[in-house]
Amino acid sequence: MSGPVxxxxxxxxxxxxxxxxxxxxxxxxxxxxxxxxxxxxxxxLCINATVKVIRPGQPCxxxxxxxxxxxxxxxxxxxxxxxxxxxxxxxxxxxxxAPQQQAARP
Amino acid sequence: xADKPQPTLTVLGTPPPRGGSSESPExxxxxxxxxxxxxxxxxxxxxxxxxALLGNPNTGKTTLFNRLSGxxxxxxxxxxxxxxxxxxxxxxxxxxxxDGDLIDLPGIYSLELDQLESRICREVLAGTxxxxxxPLGEPECAxxxxxxxxxxxxxMLVGEVFRRRLPTVLVVNMIxxxxxxxxRIDARALEAxxxxxxxxxxxxxxxxxxxxxxxxxxxxxxxxxxAVPAGGDELRAWADEMNLHGARAARxxxxxxxxxxxxxxxxxxxxxPIGGTLVFALVMAGLFYSxxxxxxxxxxxxxxxxxxxxxxxxxxxxxxALANLLADGIVGGVGSVLIFLPxxxxxxxxISLLEDTGYLARGAFLMDRLLRPFGLPxxxxxxxxxxxxxxLPGIMAxxxxxxxxxxxxxxxxAPFMTCxxxxxxxxLLTSLLFKDRPLMAALAFVGCYLLGMVAAVLSAxxxxxxxxxxxxxxxxxxxxxxxxxxxxxxxxxxxxxxRLFVRNAGTNILVIxxxxxxxGAYPRVTPPPEVSTIRNAISGTTVPNADVYIPPGPVAxxxxxxxxxxxxxxxxxxxxxxxxxxxxxxxxxxKTHSFLGTIGRGIEPVFRPLGFDWQLTIGVLASFxxxxxxxxxMNVVIAGQETPQDDAAKANLMLQIQEAKRSDGVTPIFxxxxxxxxxxxxxxxxxxxxxxxxxxxxSGHVKWAxxxxxxxxGVAYVxxxxxxxxxx
Numbered sequence: 019m020s021g022p023v024x025x026x027x028x029x030x031x032x033x034x035x036x037x038x039x040x041x042x043x044x045x046x047x048x049x050x051x052x053x054x055x056x057x058x059x060x061x062x063l064c065i066n067a068t069v070k071v072i073r074p075g076q077p078c079x080x081x082x083x084x085x086x087x088x089x090x091x092x093x094x095x096x097x098x099x100x101x102x103x104x105x106x107x108x109x110x111x112x113x114x115x116a117p118q119q120q121a122a123r124p
Numbered sequence: 125x126a127d128k129p130q131p132t133l134t135v136l137g138t139p140p141p142r143g144g145s146s147e148s149p150e151x152x153x154x155x156x157x158x159x160x161x162x163x164x165x166x167x168x169x170x171x172x173x174x175x176a177l178l179g180n181p182n183t184g185k186t187t188l189f190n191r192l193s194g195x196x197x198x199x200x201x202x203x204x205x206x207x208x209x210x211x212x213x214x215x216x217x218x219x220x221x222x223d224g225d226l227i228d229l230p231g232i233y234s235l236e237l238d239q240l241e242s243r244i245c246r247e248v249l250a251g252t253x254x255x256x257x258x259p260l261g262e263p264e265c266a267x268x269x270x271x272x273x274x275x276x277x278x279x280m281l282v283g284e285v286f287r288r289r290l291p292t293v294l295v296v297n298m299i300x301x302x303x304x305x306x307x308r309i310d311a312r313a314l315e316a317x318x319x320x321x322x323x324x325x326x327x328x329x330x331x332x333x334x335x336x337x338x339x340x341x342x343x344x345x346x347x348x349x350x351a352v353p354a355g356g357d358e359l360r361a362w363a364d365e366m367n368l369h370g371a372r373a374a375r376x377x378x379x380x381x382x383x384x385x386x387x388x389x390x391x392x393x394x395x396x397p398i399g400g401t402l403v404f405a406l407v408m409a410g411l412f413y414s415x416x417x418x419x420x421x422x423x424x425x426x427x428x429x430x431x432x433x434x435x436x437x438x439x440x441x442x443x444x445a446l447a448n449l450l451a452d453g454i455v456g457g458v459g460s461v462l463i464f465l466p467x468x469x470x471x472x473x474x475i476s477l478l479e480d481t482g483y484l485a486r487g488a489f490l491m492d493r494l495l496r497p498f499g500l501p502x503x504x505x506x507x508x509x510x511x512x513x514x515x516l517p518g519i520m521a522x523x524x525x526x527x528x529x530x531x532x533x534x535x536x537x538a539p540f541m542t543c544x545x546x547x548x549x550x551x552l553l554t555s556l557l558f559k560d561r562p563l564m565a566a567l568a569f570v571g572c573y574l575l576g577m578v579a580a581v582l583s584a585x586x587x588x589x590x591x592x593x594x595x596x597x598x599x600x601x602x603x604x605x606x607x608x609x610x611x612x613x614x615x616x617x618x619x620x621x622x623r624l625f626v627r628n629a630g631t632n633i634l635v636i637x638x639x640x641x642x643x644g645a646y647p648r649v650t651p652p653p654e655v656s657t658i659r660n661a662i663s664g665t666t667v668p669n670a671d672v673y674i675p676p677g678p679v680a681x682x683x684x685x686x687x688x689x690x691x692x693x694x695x696x697x698x699x700x701x702x703x704x705x706x707x708x709x710x711x712x713x714x715k716t717h718s719f720l721g722t723i724g725r726g727i728e729p730v731f732r733p734l735g736f737d738w739q740l741t742i743g744v745l746a747s748f749x750x751x752x753x754x755x756x757x758m759n760v761v762i763a764g765q766e767t768p769q770d771d772a773a774k775a776n777l778m779l780q781i782q783e784a785k786r787s788d789g790v791t792p793i794f795x796x797x798x799x800x801x802x803x804x805x806x807x808x809x810x811x812x813x814x815x816x817x818x819x820x821x822x823s824g825h826v827k828w829a830x831x832x833x834x835x836x837x838g839v840a841y842v843x844x845x846x847x848x849x850x851x852x
Binding site for chain 1: 233234236237238239273274276277280281357360387388391392395397485486489492493595597598599600601602603604605
């Protein structure tokens, strides 16, 4: 989330804070101010990054994946970022289907 | 990337053979077992190389620094900031060469963020900032520590450092953790890709440290196979590309997916709003118990040692001015501060262990909800809790707060918390207010604690909305995987804090204590006539150890209750009683006519709206060094004895204090209104000079200590005046 550069929210985007436990999403846009956006981006929460909600609520704990589609997490899946609920509410994501749904697709 | 000339870095050729050669001279900077070339920098009088150590938070940077430094490092601040800077001398490797001064920079996620830590790192790398006491100058080498298990993100910072065109070494730390999670680092491939020295380390176990020393000596300006972009998405892509070269999945497909880990399962409990808070309360109760209760034993031992030392000085040097200065001023003054050393050591040891396990980051989130409305972060909870034992360790513990404004706010309000030094004052005043009503006294006690807490958070709110105005830092933190804490790191960290505290006690606090002792002990005045009467009566007794006859008069009247017999105004008292009475009267006279006593009488009008007479004013002034001094001062001023020996004497002293009268001879000193006013004053006032000294040190400027003094004293004065005027 390097500053305001981000795609505008669409009908399919939802706040990160609304994802359920275990649900993943791809970050598309934020309503954060530039300083907070820059900090979160430096922590790995960038536009196009895949996040998975490990624990919803306060704090909202997310696992951060790579920015390329299908790329496994470089940290071995161990990096966890805790976000205040208000902060998570300002990050918009496109929810990703659960793995079994993906597998069911032709 | 702009071309930049290669800095003059001493890169030695073939290292001298181990054990040295007969032609090579001894070198003061080198290992005695080694000899090196006379042309080496260490023999040419050049200064040590400056090496900057930086990296993301939670990469094991501090553990690595401790590995390199052991206990040999200097701790200071970056000028004008609360940011801690540690510097250590890194000895050359076996090949010879120059030593280096390694500067431990604050953990950052990016050099380009608008945060104090990032700014300091930028300036140190540019050579425009340096730790206090260190010369300015561009570092000759940058050592960037990255987490092997989180390489892609960490490499973004590496890219930013590369753009500074400094000789750089990349330290890939925690390789054991990465391997456990299925990530293997190929150092050679990574080195080839990024074009600078790569060292794999496990700082916790000490693996790779010698390789690191070698790499630092041979650091070169990085030449990555693809130029580092300025930032943004391009930099991220660059970091991902470098990561693909260096990190390999060690366990094949499926590795590295965002699946639930053991830490996540533990977090379900530890971050739960109810369960997590309960666990946190238990952990904090254990911490509080340790610093309050377990530390009591070594504190008692220290107290015993200092008392013994005072006695030894007196028995060796007598009771002259020099002996008094040494025993009461220096040993007594420094001892009264150093007695808190066990609390400080225990607190920092436990905090270090908790931090190393990864638990404190969770605790900060839990407490954030509680403290955020007052402009304080969740990190402030531990310092504020610790301040209930003593504000000194509490203020020192604020180093865990990342935001400068929030840290300053916490430092400013921490002394409002009821520290253990206030307890003797609370005991005295609640006993006077609620004699034979222990329940009410206990409630008053609890009220004092609550008043301190409320004053602290409201003061923090005011500070954050005025002088420390600014946006709070986003509550976003990396939650490190739970792991076994390192005892070595905890010991080194504790030693560092203890050393800072002792140094402070031996300098600023020593001067303050000596000055206050001198004000209370001088000028020496002639004993009052009553003392001469008693001493004459004692010396007139020709039989050794015989009882003493006191001639009729005010002294005999005063001793009537202690007399063995009396006849026509002449009282017979034991020799010990007579000596004790003479000492008591002399001490009281001396204290009331000392500089402090004179000042107390002079500024009594200032404290009159609070209901304090000149005797209470002396007590308040004397306790400016330390609150607990109030009780002993009142004992001396009112009863002339500092510490009663037995329960009966204590009860008698309490009675004397309760019945003590003001100058009019009718009004008690401790009326209910004056006692309540005094109690409120002591809850809120900044009556602790060592705390001010630590505040000045930790905040980086004496102005914050002065502000703390003025604010707390002002609040205490106004609140106590209101209480007195309402209740009188």
